[in-house]
Structure formats: structure tokens, C-alpha cells
Amino acid sequence: MSFWFTIREGFKGFRRARLSTSLTIISIFFSHLMIGLFLLATVNFSRWVDTFKNRVELEVFLEPGADDNDAQVLARQVRAMPEVEQVRYISKKQAAERFEKEFGRSVYDVLQSNPLPTSLIVHLKPAYRNALSIDRLVRQLNKMEDVDEVVYPQRVIALIDRYLNVVYIGGVTVLLLLLIITFVLIYNTIRLTIYARRDIIEVMKLVGATKRFIKRPFLIEGLLQGAIGSVLAIGAVWGVSLLIRDHLYSGLLPVGTPIWSLLVSGLLIGYISARFSVAKHLKEI
Amino acid sequence: MIEFYNVSTRIREQMILKDVTFRLVKGEFAFLTGPSGAGKSTILRHIYMDVMPDQGMVIVENYNSAKIKEKEIPMLRRKIGVVFQDFKLLPDRNVFDNVAFALRVTGVKGREIRRRVMRVLAEVNLGHKRNQYPASLSGGEQQRVAIARAIVNNPFIILADEPTGNLDAATSLEIMQILEKINRQGTAILMATHSQEILETFGHRRIIVRDGALRP
Numbered sequence A: 001m002s003f004w005f006t007i008r009e010g011f012k013g014f015r016r017a018r019l020s021t022s023l024t025i026i027s028i029f030f031s032h033l034m035i036g037l038f039l040l041a042t043v044n045f046s047r048w049v050d051t052f053k054n055r056v057e058l059e060v061f062l063e064p065g066a067d068d069n070d071a072q073v074l075a076r077q078v079r080a081m082p083e084v085e086q087v088r089y090i091s092k093k094q095a096a097e098r099f100e101k102e103f104g105r106s107v108y109d110v111l112q113s114n115p116l117p118t119s120l121i122v123h124l125k126p127a128y129r130n131a132l133s134i135d136r137l138v139r140q141l142n143k144m145e146d147v148d149e150v151v152y153p154q155r156v157i158a159l160i161d162r163y164l165n166v167v168y169i170g171g172v173t174v175l176l177l178l179l180i181i182t183f184v185l186i187y188n189t190i191r192l193t194i195y196a197r198r199d200i201i202e203v204m205k206l207v208g209a210t211k212r213f214i215k216r217p218f219l220i221e222g223l224l225q226g227a228i229g230s231v232l233a234i235g236a237v238w239g240v241s242l243l244i245r246d247h248l249y250s251g252l253l254p255v256g257t258p259i260w261s262l263l264v265s266g267l268l269i270g271y272i273s274a275r276f277s278v279a280k281h282l283k284e285i
Numbered sequence B: 001m002i003e004f005y006n007v008s009t010r011i012r013e014q015m016i017l018k019d020v021t022f023r024l025v026k027g028e029f030a031f032l033t034g035p036s037g038a039g040k041s042t043i044l045r046h047i048y049m050d051v052m053p054d055q056g057m058v059i060v061e062n063y064n065s066a067k068i069k070e071k072e073i074p075m076l077r078r079k080i081g082v083v084f085q086d087f088k089l090l091p092d093r094n095v096f097d098n099v100a101f102a103l104r105v106t107g108v109k110g111r112e113i114r115r116r117v118m119r120v121l122a123e124v125n126l127g128h129k130r131n132q133y134p135a136s137l138s139g140g141e142q143q144r145v146a147i148a149r150a151i152v153n154n155p156f157i158i159l160a161d162e163p164t165g166n167l168d169a170a171t172s173l174e175i176m177q178i179l180e181k182i183n184r185q186g187t188a189i190l191m192a193t194h195s196q197e198i199l200e201t202f203g204h205r206r207i208i209v210r211d212g213a214l215r216p
Helices: A003-018 A017-054 A067-078 A093-105 A107-111 A132-143 A154-197 A196-205 A211-247 A258-282 B039-047 B071-076 B095-104 B110-123 B138-153 B168-186 B196-201
Strands: A057-062 A083-092 A119-124 A147-151 B002-011 B014-024 B029-033 B056-060 B080-084 B157-161 B188-192 B205-210 B213-215
Touching: A003 A017, A003 A211, A017 A154, A017 A211, A017 A258, A057 A067, A057 A132, A067 A083, A067 A119, A083 A093, A083 A196, A119 A132, A132 A147, A132 A154, A154 A196, A154 A211, A154 A258, A196 A211, A196 B071, A211 A258, A258 B095, B002 B039, B014 B039, B014 B056, B014 B213, B029 B039, B029 B168, B029 B196, B039 B056, B039 B095, B039 B157, B039 B188, B080 B095, B080 B138, B095 B110, B110 B138, B110 B168, B157 B168, B168 B188, B168 B196, B168 B205
Parallel strands: B029 B188, B029 B205, B080 B157, B157 B188
Antiparallel strands: A057 A119, A057 A147, A083 A119, B002 B014, B002 B056, B205 B213
């Protein structure tokens, strides 16, 4: 009985402050739509970055004097490093074949001998495919015996990392701002409902309702606002992904399970802001 | 049952009660009288502990204003019925629900609510109007609903703050008769009023307040 009473009173709060409730739901909807679109962009952007970084390899050139045996020893050492996923050994002969494949002429035709050095092609584990880890690894490799030079697309990797950081920090800042705005709006809506329902709160106190009992409908109201706004946002993100996939880019990945974090966030922000508002404003009645 | 010991209270820097001491015994009917602003309502608010004394103490049944914890106050209020001049009914629910409200917020079960509400509505002769909304009732009927809500929890005392202040003489008499009936059933009544007519018609003990202090 008391449970349904609380739920019913929670819904009544909606009707009492219709305009501010609608505004709050709309703002939860928009802030969560933004978060959802951000998630959608992140999922797709990181897949694109991963595909690119997957192709990143370090080429470790050996000293001209190093022979096959030295190369095998070095390969074994490199393979044992924690950052390394795979090492491929390119002998002088294979290097010559690669040259021919790339330039269409044999190295012997151009230079009469094969000056191409032996090398190791190093693939990194996904966690280490960033500028910082690569730099550290390259410094380590350079110090090793028989290593002449390490070549890799340093500039591109640094650039991607820098932009990724800017995008993430910018995105998270905007999202935090949106959440703060949503907090203020819910806080204020609950304040308005509390004032709109002053009479009922006064009677509740008079007939001996406990504080918790008086608070509950307002918390339910905050939760409901959060749930409605965020579920609408989840629907909208889903719709937007379908539209993009059908009309713009068929390779679009959906957000998947993390989309439900929007519902969690909606419920949380609804509950927390209602709690703060109730704690502050119920006393004033 | 209700005891005030040298109670002095300031509200917003203003002295409202000065050294008030009195006692109300079980089942008593007493009037609290004096001019407007003398402190009658503040005395009533001390009893349901909406206001706490700055000095002295108020004892209501087993509760002492100096020792009561905040979470005990709702329990105290369930044993006290309060009636106001402006009724304080909820306009968005009918007579039955207004009375049932006092039981619902204290967690009484559905069937029990129905039984008790119907009983108290019969007691104030409003059973037939249980589905009407407060706006469609006369002042006297609204006050009877408020009284029904006040007694539905079987309180040991009814605090009535100028319950006839908004009513004509005939209706006031009707309300007084209901309060008398409730009192005869054993519930104490402390009623604030400045109506000479009521004071003279009903010869109960008078507690006179003037400028926040009791007069002999």
C-alpha cells in the first residue's frame, strides 16, 4: 500500500509542475543524446584508429656487419620484450626481393651488389601502440647490440595521439558541463514541485509521516525524469545510428551494450539531484 | 499527560512565550484563550513539537522536548490530532482520501484504512459525502472532515487552533458538539479560541495567554 502510495505521489509531482518537468526531461534527453552520439563517434573512431595502428610496425635495421646468427639472437631478445607481439626476420636476400617488388627492378641491376641491411619487423601488442610506449621501446632497441637504426611512422603516430587526446578531453568536458546543467535543472524542478506541494507536505508532517516517507515521492520523481529522458535518448541514438548506416556510411558500428550506461547515468543524475534538492528545500516548509 | 515547565521561546529574535507553566490531565477539555498574537498557536505547536522551547521543557506522554530525537517526532504526532481554522484539507482528493491520508502515510493496510475511515466519517455524519471533494463542501463540513482526519489515528488529544474561527454561530455550535462527543469518549481536547460565546456556552477550564505569558 505504502509502496503504491509513494509511486502514485511521485507521478502526481509530474502533473503539479508540468512545464518544469517537461523542460527537465527534455534537457536530460538532450544531454544524454549528446553522450550517446559521443559514444557512437568514439566506438567508430577508435575502431578506425585501431585499424590504422594495427598496421604500424617498427623496422629494426641491423649493423652491416651482423650476420644471420646475430639477427636470430637479436630477434629472440626482441620477441621476449613485453611490448612485442610478433617479430619477423628479413634477411639480406628477402630485403632484395622486397626491393624488387617495390621498385620493379633488381637491386643488383641498380647497384651491382646488395647493400640492403638485414632487419627485423616488429609488431606491437595493442596496448603499446601509442607514441609514448613506442618512443620508450625505440630507445631501448637502439641501445641493443647490432642495432643500427629503428624506423617507424613517428610523426603520424604522435599526431593521432595528440588529436585523440584533444577529442577525448574536449568531449568529456562538454559532457560534464551538460551533466551539471541537467543537475541544476532537475534540482530546480524538484524545488518547484516541493513548493507546489507545500500543502500536502505540511499535512504529512502533521499526521506523523516520517521524513523518509515524505522524501520518497520526490526521489521517485527525479528517478522517473532521469529514466524517461535517458530512455528517449537511447531510442534517439539508435535511430540516428540506423539513419547513418542506411544513408551515409554502411560500415557504422552500433554503440552496443555501453548504450545502457545512458540509462544508468540518467537514473543516477535524477536521483542525486533530487536528493540534494529535497535535503535543501524540504526543511524550508 | 501534557506538562509545560517554565517554557520560554523566541522565534526570529522575538519573545513569543515567557515562562509558561501548566498541565493538562488525561481526558481533559480546556480552552486556550487570549487576544490574537498572544501565543496560543505557539503553545499548540510546542505540543506537537513543531517548535521547541529555548528554556524549560514540554512533556507530552512519554516524550520530553529536551530529549526527543528528530525521528521520534512523527511517532509522537501519530498520537495527536490537530485541527486548524483553515482546515488544511487537500483539494485534489475526496473526503474519504483526505481522511485516509493520515493512515496511508503511516503505513496502515488497505482494508483497515477503509474500516477506520468509514467509522470516523460516520462519527462526524459525513459518510454519505465520502466521494465529494473539499471545494463542494460547506465550511462546517470541511471542518468535520478535518476533525475526522484528526481522530482517525485514535489520538489521546485533539489540538484545535481556532476551529470555529471561519464558521458562523450555528455551525460553530455543531463543531463544538462533535468535539464534546469526542471528549466524552475519552480524548483530551485543547482548543484555542477567542470566541466569548463559545467560552461562555461551554464551561471548560480556561488557560489565558497574554503577551506570551499565562494569566491567572
